[in-house]
Amino acid sequence: MEQRVCGSNRIAGCNFAIYPMTDDFVQVIQSALKEVDTSKVWMETTDIGTCVRGRITHIFDVTKAAFLQAASTGHHVVFNATYSIGCPGDTSGDTYMAEDESPLNAANSQTIHQEAAGMFSLYPMGGGDYMDTIYSQIESMKQQGIEVSSVHYATRLDGDGNSIYNGLEQVFTDVEKNGSSHTVMTVTISANSPSTKGGKKE
């Protein structure tokens, strides 16, 4: 029987999908997934998205690289992801938790300079002071050189794709380290959008 893990070595996971706004969407999705080295994560791709599971470092390394690869085609792409750690139903059965911490795609991702606009929502579950955790993580995002602004139900992030991703990884890692029993974070990032920033209020 598979063992559930606790402490600093819990399995993290992410369900993500890339939506390229081009007739060439199949090629953009398939090559983004092919260009990324996914050998340190468990991965499954279906018709609605891709799931990766393993150590936090690799989950972020792989999803950041997939987004940046797709965005580097120059097409308008939207990327959507749900990160989770500590889900009571998840297990540590996969051997991927034995991998070292060294990310396989970081060097390549750093060569991709891509402006991006995104938003994230953080759900630190299982503790009573969740709003304090959320506010302090939004504050720490502001220290990363990313433009941070409030939107309903989420926090908007504007800036370099690598910086946004590094900030998201730090938030997720910090909340886990601080003892949240189950953390979920949703992320939407858009690159190369022809629309102007912001929107009209009705």
Ligand SMILES: Cc1ncc(C[n+]2csc(CCO)c2C)c(N)n1
């Ligand atoms: C990251 C990611 N993984 C899977 C899909 C689902 N999907 C939609 S089109 C297509 C290619 C043809 O099979 C696939 C796999 C996605 N959108 N993004």
